[in-house]
Amino acid sequence: MEMKVSDIAALVGGAIAGDPSLPITGLNGLKEAQPGDLCFLRSIKYADLLAESRATAVLVKEIVDNCAATMIVVNDPDFAFAQVMMHYQQQQTHHPKGIHPTAVIGEHVTLGANVAIDAHVRIADHARIGDNCILYAGVYIGHHCTIGPDTLIYPNVTIREECQVGARCILHSNSCIGSDGFGYAPMGGQWMKIPQVGCVILEDDVEIGSNTSVDRATFGETRIGQGTKIDNLVQIGHNVQIGKHSAIAGSVGIAGSAVIGNRVRVGAQSGVAGHLTVGDDVTIAGRGGVTKSVEPGKFVSGFPARDHQEERRIKVSLPRVPELLRRVRQLERELEALKEG
Amino acid sequence: MEMKVSDIAALVGGAIAGDPSLPITGLNGLKEAQPGDLCFLRSIKYADLLAESRATAVLVKEIVDNCAATMIVVNDPDFAFAQVMMHYQQQQTHHPKGIHPTAVIGEHVTLGANVAIDAHVRIADHARIGDNCILYAGVYIGHHCTIGPDTLIYPNVTIREECQVGARCILHSNSCIGSDGFGYAPMGGQWMKIPQVGCVILEDDVEIGSNTSVDRATFGETRIGQGTKIDNLVQIGHNVQIGKHSAIAGSVGIAGSAVIGNRVRVGAQSGVAGHLTVGDDVTIAGRGGVTKSVEPGKFVSGFPARDHQEERRIKVSLPRVPELLRRVRQLERELEALKEG
C-alpha cells in the first residue's frame, strides 16, 4: 500500500488536521499500529488510545486533543476505513487472468467473457462458466454445472456435477459443493447406499467458507438462498433449504432436510437437527443445539435450544445444585428434629 | 431424465392407473413436486398430500381417491422409488474415462484393468490401483498405497503414503486419509513431534465424507471396518479402530486409539475420548460426548454420555432448578417460622 494522507483524505472526502504529505503503508488497529499505519477511532470514548498510538494517521469524527497522529476528519470513521480497505484490496488483489494452458476444459463447455482460469483447473463437459468468473488453481467443476457471472472460486474447491452457483458468489479454498448426502438404508445388518441424485443450488451473492461441505440432495435440491454467508468447516446436509441473507458461523452442522429461514443467524459450533424448520429472523446463539422447530424472530440458545432468556436463567442456576443438595439435606435433618422434638 | 410412466412401471413391475404415455423428467417429494416429477407415497396416512401435489405420477401401494397424478401401483413404493433413483443415477453419471495425459503416474505403479484417471491426478511410486477404479481430478495417491477394485475417489482427495483402501470404497472430495496423528512429547516447554509411521486401512465398502480426516497410526494402523460409512467433516484420530457396518454422522470426532465396535451408530457432532472401547451395536445420540467405555448394545446420550433414558430424565429436570431454588428458600423460611413459632 502506497498512499499519502492527502490521497486518503481525497478518497474518503475528509479534512486533514496535520501533515498531508505523510506516506501511509498499512492499515491497523490503534493498539497494534506501527509508523506508516492508518487507523480509525470508532468512538470518542476510546480517544485515550490516540495518545499512545504509534499510527501515522487516524480517521476521526472530530478533532481530538493529545493525538500524535495526523487526523482525517470524516462523518463516519468506520465507513471511511472500510472505503480505504476496499481501495487497498482492489490495489493489492492479483487474481489470475486469462486461461492457463494447463487447465483442462471438457467438451461443450461454455465460457463467458473475460473468464480467468488458473493452472490445473478441471472443468468437466457441458459446464457453463459466466462472465468475469475467476477460477483459481486446482478447482474442479463437474459436468453440467452452471457458475453465474462474477463468481470467485479459490484454489482446490470442488463443485460436483449438476450443481448451480449464482452470480457474485465467493467459494473459499477446499470447500466442497455437491458431495453425496449421507443416506443409507439398513439391509440385513449392512448399509445400502441410497443414490444421491439431486443437486446443490447456491443463489446469487452466496459465500462459502474454506473446508465447508454442502451436500447434494437425495433428489431435488439443497438450496442456499441469495446473500447467505457461510463460514469455514460448516456441514450442510442433503436437501437442506436455507433462506436469503442468513449467516452461519464456523463449525456449524445443519442436518438433512432442515429448513432455515431468511435473515437467520447461526452462532459458531451450533447444530440443527434434520427435518426441522427454523423461522425467519431467528438467532441461534453459539453452541446451540436445535432439536425442535423454532418460531420466526426467536432468539434461542443451549442444548436442547430454548428461549435465550429462559436458557440463561437455567444456566446460572445450575452451579447452585451442589448448594441445593446441602440445603435440602439440612432441611431434612431439621424437619426430622422438629418431628421428633 | 427422460422416461415415460410406462417405462417406470416396467422398471419397477408396477400397474398403471392413468396415462402411461406421460413423460417423467425428475424425481421429487410430494410437496415439492413440479409437473413432470415422479413421487412416492410412503404410507397411506399421507394420502391427503396427493390431492394437492403437482406431481405427474406417484408410486403407491394401493389406489388412492382424489389423486390428480397417474398412479403406479407397486408392492413397496419406497423400494420402487429407490430403484428408479438407481436407474436415474446410472443414466446421469458421467464418470471420467481413460487415463488423462495430464495425470502424473510414478514409477512401479500398477494400474488395474479399466481404470479411469482424470486430469491432474498424481500417483506416487509403487502405488497399486485396482480394476475399475475411478480417480477424479486433483486426487493424490501416496507411494506404496493400495486401492482396491471398483473404488471411486472424488476430486482433490489426498491419500498419503502406505495407506490401503479396500474394494468398492467411495471417498468424497477433499477428504484426507493418512495425515499424521497428533502426537507430541513435551520436552523443555516445547513439543517434540512423535513420528507417525503407521498407516490407515479402509476395508471394503467404506465410504468417507467430504472434508473428513482419517489420521495414520503412530505405529501399526488406523482401521475402518468393512461397510462402515463416515459422513463429512469427521475427525478420526491415530490408531482408532472402527468395526464393520458402523455409521458416523457429520462433524464427529473420535480421539486417538478409541475402539469402536460393529454396527455402532454415532450421531452428528458427537465425540469419543481417546483409548475407550465402544461396544458393538451401541448408539450414541447426536452431540453425545463419550468419556467412558460403553457396553455393547447401549443407547447413550449427553456429555458425559450415559444411558439415554437416564440422560433424558436428567435433562428434563434441569430447567426446574430455578424453581427448586425458590421452593427450597420458601421451605427454609417456613421451617424457620415453625421453629420460632
Place this chain on the structure above:
Amino acid sequence: MEMKVSDIAALVGGAIAGDPSLPITGLNGLKEAQPGDLCFLRSIKYADLLAESRATAVLVKEIVDNCAATMIVVNDPDFAFAQVMMHYQQQQTHHPKGIHPTAVIGEHVTLGANVAIDAHVRIADHARIGDNCILYAGVYIGHHCTIGPDTLIYPNVTIREECQVGARCILHSNSCIGSDGFGYAPMGGQWMKIPQVGCVILEDDVEIGSNTSVDRATFGETRIGQGTKIDNLVQIGHNVQIGKHSAIAGSVGIAGSAVIGNRVRVGAQSGVAGHLTVGDDVTIAGRGGVTKSVEPGKFVSGFPARDHQEERRIKVSLPRVPELLRRVRQLERELEALKEG
C-alpha cells in the same frame, strides 16, 4: 523396515538378552504385535503382557521373567522406541525430489536451494520458497507468500496471497491458510462484505492439521506462535493471536480476535469466543466453551467454561436433580402436615 535385533540394539545403545540375529520388520504395541515386530515395555507394571505377546523383540528397562521375546535392555524404553520410530521414518519416507515439469511457477518467484516441488503445484508471482522446502502435489501458494526453510507442505494445501509461513513448519493435506475472515456489516437487511486485507503469519515450527482453516486478518495479521501445534478440522478466525508452544486438538474453533497465550492446551471440540484473552499455560478440557477471558495457569472445562474442579462438582451434582425434586416435594408435604398438625 528391515533391521536385525542387533541393529536396533546398536541404534539405541542397548544390551541384548536373546537372539541378536532375529529380523525386525515392524513396530507395534505389545497386544497387537505380530512376529517380526519390535515393542517396548513402558512400565514394569505391564510386564504380564510380555508373556502373551507375539512380538519378536521388546525394549525393556530391566530383564523380565517369562518373556518369550528377545529383550533389548535400555535406560528409557519409551525414548528408545521413539528413536527407532524416527529411524524408521527416515528410511520409509520418500518425499518428492526436484521440481516437477508440471508445476506452474509464476514470475519473480524465489526458490531456495534444494527445494522439491511435486506435480501440479501452483506458485503465484513474487512468492519466496525457502531452502529445502517440500511442496507436495496440488499445493497452491499465493502471490507474495513467504515460506521459510525446511517447511513441509502436504498435497492440496492452499496458502492464500500475502501469507507468511516460518521455518520447519508442517502443513497437512487440504488445510487452508489465509481464507477470508467471516466479516460482514449488516446493511438494509443484507450482508455487506468487509474486505479482509490482512494476512496470516505462522511462526517457525508450527504444525497445521489436515482440513484445518486459518483465516486471514481483516487488517493486520492472524498469528500462530512458534512451536504451536494445531490438529485437524480446526477453525481459527480472523485476527486470532496464538502464542508459542500451544497445542490445539481436533475440531476446535477459535473465534475472531481471540488472544491465546503461550503453552496453552485446548482439548478437542472446544471453542473460544471472539475478542477474549486466554492466559499463558491455561488448559481447556475437551468440549470446553470459553465465554470469558481466562487467567494464566487456570484449568477450565464446561460450557460456559469455569474452574475445572468447580465444573466437576457441578457436573456430578446435576444427575441428582430428579432426586432433589422428589425430596423437596416430600419436604413440602411433611412441612404442610406439620403446620396443620
